[in-house]
Each structure stands twice: as C-alpha cells, then as structure tokens.
Amino acid sequence: MTDPIFHMITGGPRPVAPFSHAVEVDGWVLLTGQMPTDPRAPDALLPEGVAAQTARVMENLEIVLKGVGLDLSHVVQMRAYLTEFERDYAAFNETYQGFFPPDRRPARTTIGVTALAVGALVEIDCVAHRPKDAAR
Template sequence: MPDFHLFAKGPRPVAPFSHAVEADGWVILTGQMPTDPNAPDAPLPDGVQAQTVRVMENLAIILSELGLGLEHVVQCRAFLTEFERDYAAFNDTYQTFFPEDRRPARTTVGVTALAVGALVEIDCVAKRPG
C-alpha cells in the first residue's frame, strides 16, 4: 500500500493533495509552487529564475522530510507559463541544482496558467537507495 505524506514544514498546499506519495521505494512529489513555506501569502519571487530557485528549495524540503535529497531524484517535469521567453533562464537556474553527470530525466512543458499565478511549477520522482 502506498504511504501518503503531508508535512508541516512543507509549503502550504494550494489544492487537495499530499506533498508526496511513496510505494515500493519510489517517491512521487507533487508539483511545487514558488511559495514561501514560512510566509505562504507573501508575493511570489520576481522572475522565472527566482521562482525556479524557490520551487527547487520547496522540493528539497519535501525530500528532506522523507530522509532524501535532490541526489535521489530520477525524473522531473517542469511547467512554464512563458515557455519561449523563460526556457533559457529556467535552464540556467535549474541546472545548478544537479551535478552535470547526475541530472534527472526531464520534460518541460509550456502551459497557459499555473496555480497562484506562478511562472514555473516542478514535480519529480525520487528513488530510495537500496
């Protein structure tokens, strides 16, 4: 049976979901928004690069609560509301979170809108070691 995780330290959910669901060593993280877990009603960071940093930090918080880190991520999906404008800047920031030889598989999709007016959302799949 899967385990459903919702963490007090994690970002406040913007919809009815778990922060992560785990089954057989696989951990699926819900897409994270660029909201500040310590100030969920604060304005979002300006620009796709600052929002990407906040989203990756939020994913890292959820992984940490599970005893994992970004090094356990095997796949990410990224969603951008301004794909053509922001794709290069997004990549510049995103790639700093993973060593060049340990980057997860990734899909990036342009979308018309995201929750809370975000420019970027990222979800991921991680694998427990062993």
Template sequence: MGLPVHHMIASGPRPVAPFSHAVEADGWVFVTGQMPTDPAAPDAPLPEGIEAQTRRVLDNLKIVLGGIGLGFEHVTMARIYLTEFERDYKTMNETYVGYFTPDKLPARTTIGVTGLAVGALVEIDLVARRP
C-alpha cells in the first residue's frame, strides 16, 4: 500500500475550509463534500433553491472527478446533507438521479443537518473506485 495521493483540481471550486478536493488510496477515491459555489465566481451568491443548488453541487463534483480522470459511473457511495430535509428531499432526489445511469445508482445516505458551510441547502460527498 502506497501513501495516499491528495488531489487539488485547478479548475475546481475554491475550498471553503482546509481540505483536498479528493484523496486517493489503493484505487479508492474519497471526494470532499462540495458546496453550491460557482468555481468561476466563488464569491457570487449561491444559486436560489434546492434544485439549482443540487445541480451546482453535482456539477462541482463532476469537475473534481473529471480532474482525476473519473466520472459518476465510478461512484460507489454518496452522502447527502440537507438543511431542510422534509422540504427539499423530493426535489433534490429528482435532480440527483439525472446525473447517474438509472440502473447503476451508487449506495447512498441522506442526512438532515442544522447547518452547512456558506449557508448552503445541500452538500454531497462521494466515494469512488478507480477501475
């Protein structure tokens, strides 16, 4: 077993805390939870509503995965954090599912939380496996 590889993606979102975008160990890739910030305008206001924020988070995850040569087809597990679970769960799911092949969805946990960084409504982290 080699040392973990820490990835920072130049085109990726600006970190909102001290972390690597992803850390890889023995073919497993752990992608830090992403926020709905725009990599091209990190100080801009967050998108309005759960659908727009979920899309931005998933687009940010796509940037991180793509930066290390992976895609959503390599994702084995997703964890989703929602600040308004009851209100946003259905819409978030409708948006989320469009990023994956329907019969190849990753394992998943969704958690209601009292708050997220930058006032976000949603955060998603991933575990992926390199082929």
C-alpha cells in the first residue's frame, strides 16, 4: 500500500468540520460527504428543498472530483444521507439520477438520519477509482 494523499481542493466547498476533501490511496479516492453549501458563498442560506440541495451536493462532489483530476464517471460507490427519508426519497432520486447515464450508475446506499451538519436535508459521500492512465 502506498502512503495516502490528503487532498484539500482550492475553490472547493468550505469544510464544516476538520477533514480533507478527499483521501487517495492505491488508485482509490474517498470523498468526504458534501453539504449543500455554495463554495462561492459558504455563509449563504442553503438551497430550499431536497431537490435543490441534492443538485448542490452533487455539484460540490464534482468540484472535489475535478480538483483531483476525476469526474462522476470514476465514481463506483455513493452513500446518501437524508433527514426526511420518507418525504424526500423520491425527489432526491429524481434529481440524483440526472447526474449519471442509466448504464453508469454507481452502487449506492441511502440512509435516513436524524440530523446533518448545517441543517442540511441531504449529504452524499463517494468512492472513486483512478484509472491507471489518469494523472493526479
């Protein structure tokens, strides 16, 4: 095993706790769960509703992935956390699926939780795999 690389992405979402945006080891890139905050205005109110928050979270994941030279096509697994699971699951899925072609959806687990940081309705983390020929 090679030593892990701890990535903080310039222009990425402001961390809401002490963590790296991503950690990479042996071609695997683990992204910290992203919140629906706006990297350009981190103190702004969160988007209203789970659909808007899901889109913002996915865009934040894309920013972090781009910062390490990857994109959503490299994601192999995602975990989503919803504070209002029964109410928001369908709307979450509707927005989420638009980020992937139907034949390239990562494995996913969705979990109902009692609360998330910054009062968010949704948080998503993921695991990506760097192809051998992709630069860091």
